[in-house]
Amino acid sequence: MKTLKGIVEYPNMGVEYISKCIGSRLNLHGSIYKIRKMSGFAFVLLRTKRDIIQCIYGEDFSNFSLDMLKEECCINLSADVIKEERSRTGWELRMIDIEILSEPLAESPIVINNKLVDTSLENLLDYRPITLRNEKERAIFKLQEGICRGFRKFLSEQGFTEIHSPKIVSSGAEGGANIFHLNYFGEDAYLAQSPQFYKQMMVGVFERVYEIAPVFRAEKHDTSRHLNEYISVDFEMGYIESFEDVMNMEVAMLKYVLEILKENYSHELELLKVTLPSITSIPSIKFIEAKELISRKYKRTIRDYDDFEPEEEKLLTEIFKKEYSSDFVFVTHYPRSKRPFYAMEDPSNPDETLSFDLLFRGLEITTGGQRIHNYKEQIQKMKRLNMNIELFESYLMIHKYGMPPHGGLGLGLERFTSKLLNQDNVRLATLFPRDINRVTP
Amino acid sequence: MKTLKGIVEYPNMGVEYISKCIGSRLNLHGSIYKIRKMSGFAFVLLRTKRDIIQCIYGEDFSNFSLDMLKEECCINLSADVIKEERSRTGWELRMIDIEILSEPLAESPIVINNKLVDTSLENLLDYRPITLRNEKERAIFKLQEGICRGFRKFLSEQGFTEIHSPKIVSSGAEGGANIFHLNYFGEDAYLAQSPQFYKQMMVGVFERVYEIAPVFRAEKHDTSRHLNEYISVDFEMGYIESFEDVMNMEVAMLKYVLEILKENYSHELELLKVTLPSITSIPSIKFIEAKELISRKYKRTIRDYDDFEPEEEKLLTEIFKKEYSSDFVFVTHYPRSKRPFYAMEDPSNPDETLSFDLLFRGLEITTGGQRIHNYKEQIQKMKRLNMNIELFESYLMIHKYGMPPHGGLGLGLERFTSKLLNQDNVRLATLFPRDINRVTP
Numbered sequence: 001m002k003t004l005k006g007i008v009e010y011p012n013m014g015v016e017y018i019s020k021c022i023g024s025r026l027n028l029h030g031s032i033y034k035i036r037k038m039s040g041f042a043f044v045l046l047r048t049k050r051d052i053i054q055c056i057y058g059e060d061f062s063n064f065s066l067d068m069l070k071e072e073c074c075i076n077l078s079a080d081v082i083k084e085e086r087s088r089t090g091w092e093l094r095m096i097d098i099e100i101l102s103e104p105l106a107e108s109p110i111v112i113n114n115k116l117v118d119t120s121l122e123n124l125l126d127y128r129p130i131t132l133r134n135e136k137e138r139a140i141f142k143l144q145e146g147i148c149r150g151f152r153k154f155l156s157e158q159g160f161t162e163i164h165s166p167k168i169v170s171s172g173a174e175g176g177a178n179i180f181h182l183n184y185f186g187e188d189a190y191l192a193q194s195p196q197f198y199k200q201m202m203v204g205v206f207e208r209v210y211e212i213a214p215v216f217r218a219e220k221h222d223t224s225r226h227l228n229e230y231i232s233v234d235f236e237m238g239y240i241e242s243f244e245d246v247m248n249m250e251v252a253m254l255k256y257v258l259e260i261l262k263e264n265y266s267h268e269l270e271l272l273k274v275t276l277p278s279i280t281s282i283p284s285i286k287f288i289e290a291k292e293l294i295s296r297k298y299k300r301t302i303r304d305y306d307d308f309e310p311e312e313e314k315l316l317t318e319i320f321k322k323e324y325s326s327d328f329v330f331v332t333h334y335p336r337s338k339r340p341f342y343a344m345e346d347p348s349n350p351d352e353t354l355s356f357d358l359l360f361r362g363l364e365i366t367t368g369g370q371r372i373h374n375y376k377e378q379i380q381k382m383k384r385l386n387m388n389i390e391l392f393e394s395y396l397m398i399h400k401y402g403m404p405p406h407g408g409l410g411l412g413l414e415r416f417t418s419k420l421l422n423q424d425n426v427r428l429a430t431l432f433p434r435d436i437n438r439v440t441p
Numbered sequence: 442m443k444t445l446k447g448i449v450e451y452p453n454m455g456v457e458y459i460s461k462c463i464g465s466r467l468n469l470h471g472s473i474y475k476i477r478k479m480s481g482f483a484f485v486l487l488r489t490k491r492d493i494i495q496c497i498y499g500e501d502f503s504n505f506s507l508d509m510l511k512e513e514c515c516i517n518l519s520a521d522v523i524k525e526e527r528s529r530t531g532w533e534l535r536m537i538d539i540e541i542l543s544e545p546l547a548e549s550p551i552v553i554n555n556k557l558v559d560t561s562l563e564n565l566l567d568y569r570p571i572t573l574r575n576e577k578e579r580a581i582f583k584l585q586e587g588i589c590r591g592f593r594k595f596l597s598e599q600g601f602t603e604i605h606s607p608k609i610v611s612s613g614a615e616g617g618a619n620i621f622h623l624n625y626f627g628e629d630a631y632l633a634q635s636p637q638f639y640k641q642m643m644v645g646v647f648e649r650v651y652e653i654a655p656v657f658r659a660e661k662h663d664t665s666r667h668l669n670e671y672i673s674v675d676f677e678m679g680y681i682e683s684f685e686d687v688m689n690m691e692v693a694m695l696k697y698v699l700e701i702l703k704e705n706y707s708h709e710l711e712l713l714k715v716t717l718p719s720i721t722s723i724p725s726i727k728f729i730e731a732k733e734l735i736s737r738k739y740k741r742t743i744r745d746y747d748d749f750e751p752e753e754e755k756l757l758t759e760i761f762k763k764e765y766s767s768d769f770v771f772v773t774h775y776p777r778s779k780r781p782f783y784a785m786e787d788p789s790n791p792d793e794t795l796s797f798d799l800l801f802r803g804l805e806i807t808t809g810g811q812r813i814h815n816y817k818e819q820i821q822k823m824k825r826l827n828m829n830i831e832l833f834e835s836y837l838m839i840h841k842y843g844m845p846p847h848g849g850l851g852l853g854l855e856r857f858t859s860k861l862l863n864q865d866n867v868r869l870a871t872l873f874p875r876d877i878n879r880v881t882p
Contacts, residue, residue, distance in 0.1 A: 006693035031645075074843065148603060191632075198873065201569070282447070431607075434607055440835055441638075
């Protein structure tokens, strides 16, 4: 019998750490990212957890032959940190001994160790397990980690409890046909389009809850902004006085996330040449006023009074960027025809809902609002919409047995990441995107 | 046009906060959990985010009639914190004014405000949106939040990057028939049984990765320990020297989580009368030796040399509890027939794999091990198992183009929570369980 003591060593091998070790011999490990042969020596780039570290191979000091190394070899390395003022870092890392842990069988069909992976989107995604090894590609997802971390930290500090709601459900929250069907041991079931019902239920339990988890939409759109599976950052809060409480919470959350990125992810931000937007406040405009504003500024006829055309979302954010220097804009009071059955209507104008979207650089990244908490009001609305109330029996328990006024939102993690990085396709901010044509890798 | 400044107020209304406010008038909000009428006054229990707070209604000082209140009303309350030495807290909270925000339409058919919800498991789950409002029921999930928080914090500090892998996949990681099938725009797709392939792919990118997300198993078992959808805490790490590195990481992680709970969740631990297990180290035994040990100690004939019977898992942990005072035991070197195709075989005995399970109080809560990283070795094994290699083309890219030695594990969040609380059914540690008979609420 053995015992495991749980002693773990954190192999800290970042550039920062190495800078503190001038004069020492270090043990490192990583993948060979790139080899640049020169005369009598070579630059060998080592890919570690977070950094690409430049090492020097020298015939004078290295106790092995350069021929042993090829790109994507995984190695253990002992190396000397030598002071070198001509280097950008102030040191150079001389490779002394290596142990080869594994070797690739073949060379990657796609070049991954240049500044950018120079290939089609199709290829980039088909070879995702390999193309993600590119320095910039992986930096996108390191930043995404930071975004999630920021969301969680903020929400936790604000007294939100993390929940895990089921993804296999018996009815859809968002309604409509855009739902994946599942055979569940002979019964009909669906993949959750959102955690909406569950987070509302949990407001009755913990008052404030959040979940960061996948949601599924069987939309047949094949656009640069749609995914059929994405990560939704959802929160829901009770005891609100107005749906603006939810919006304020989002503003505070976004500010917080940007701070977290600035403090902890400068390496990736520099690499990706991202300038973070600054938020002091976020302007907000009513849907109908936004429609009219766009129409007036761009001399467009309003064709659809119930929804935006994607082009209009772009134009609206252009206006707010130009006139208010804001990358974000809230649009509020969407027509009730475009909002789900649980959306609260504005008492002063029931054709409008107490709801909002947040647009960021031309794209809707959040939908939220206040929900109906009164049982009779909810039932009345469902009847008006000819819904089968029996199907929602367990959801309606919360209204029947008591619920505080509440509201919340859902934010698309990939869309937010993508716009933050000024990408033109949300797939670029998704590790393994799912779209109407893609279910691998 | 408006602007939202993102100023949010954190309404801190815990017992601890109130204790600091003796002599002041506070504004609180919450649900009426319970009313106990006495003569001339009443105890009114207010359910807030995390605490049940006892308030006093008094005809002398309350500016409203007690008849206005009923259980599960949501209210705003202004109350005076009065020094009161006879009270356990040292103060009493006198209700001065209230505003009723919402009222239930009906009384809950299940009594939720006693110490325990006294009903069948069936009812408890059918009425989940309401029964979770019970003080002890919700405490379970507050603790679960703490467990997740601990896992994430530990892994992040150890240099693991959080990833989000797709749940709609084109082939199963665990093999077998226990997989949910999906019609994906006319193509066959499945629900991910584990993030196995993806976390391995991401080891090639970030070296250490983790994910806490739902997994789906179409198992027809109807037992106290099976769920068809559960939250899997998965991590995977590169550059390991042995699969024991993974086990050591788990030991360290569990220790860390228990510390987090001790420090931040004492309220829930007391409420649920949980004594946390203490871990200094975790004993480990080889599978075959464990079989023999159980056989010897309990005079049982070994019927199956390839797997444990559930009863054997219980007996094994009993032995380790009695003889080594450990609530946990690792079992290693499972026969290769019982491990998936990516499990690395022990070079000194290829019938055994470099794999482990972690048993906790009679139940397997973790499966892990070292994975094959060599392309030829993996292909050979798949051929031996008559697998269709083409189906795994994108997965096998990582082996082909270079992978470090690596391993990892998956831990069932609900099982861990459930055993930590000494529950006899994993459903009790699941907000909205999915089993062969249940897909609502």
